[in-house]
Amino acid sequence: QVRLVETGGASVQAGGSLTHSCAVSGYTDTNYCMACFRQAPGNERKEREGVAAIDSVPDARISYSDSVGGRFTIARDKANNTLYLSMDNLKPEDTGMYYCAAGFISCPEIPHSYGMGYWGVGTRVTISP
Numbered sequence: 001q002v003r004l005v006e007t008g009g010a011s012v013q014a015g016g017s018l019t020h021s022c023a024v025s026g027y028t029d030t031n032y033c034m035a036c037f038r039q040a041p042g043n044e045r046k047e048r049e050g051v052a053a054i055d056s057v058p059d060a061r062i063s064y065s066d067s068v069g070g071r072f073t074i075a076r077d078k079a080n081n082t083l084y085l086s087m088d089n090l091k092p093e094d095t096g097m098y099y100c101a102a103g104f105i106s107c108p109e110i111p112h113s114y115g116m117g118y119w120g121v122g123t124r125v126t127i128s129p
Helices: none
Strands: 003-007 010-013 018-025 033-039 049-054 062-064 072-077 082-087 096-103 123-128
Touching: 003 096, 018 033, 018 096, 018 123, 033 072, 033 082, 049 072, 049 082, 062 072, 082 096
Parallel strands: 010 123
Antiparallel strands: 003 018, 018 082, 033 049, 033 096, 049 062, 072 082, 096 123
């Protein structure tokens, strides 16, 4: 069974950096889409916002939402079967729960959350002004 375990939640000041990591177990191939989503406080009834995605190999196309483009970097370490989301120049509006997700779909752009079949439990990111 595919399992996603995340680390990297923290509280930092605006302008700081964090890296959200997601270790995948139970599946060693890379023919699936991986993406990072977030949910801002108070928005629990809304669909989670996709912020970055990396498509399955061989294309491994990468996409970012407009809200994080130029500040966040997603990367997949195939040797360690781990996904990384590096977040720079963080802003208070980046505050929320961050989740990684995997899905056996093609994702040349940010996928919808309902297309992803496997989820981590999330980590909390808090950015203070």
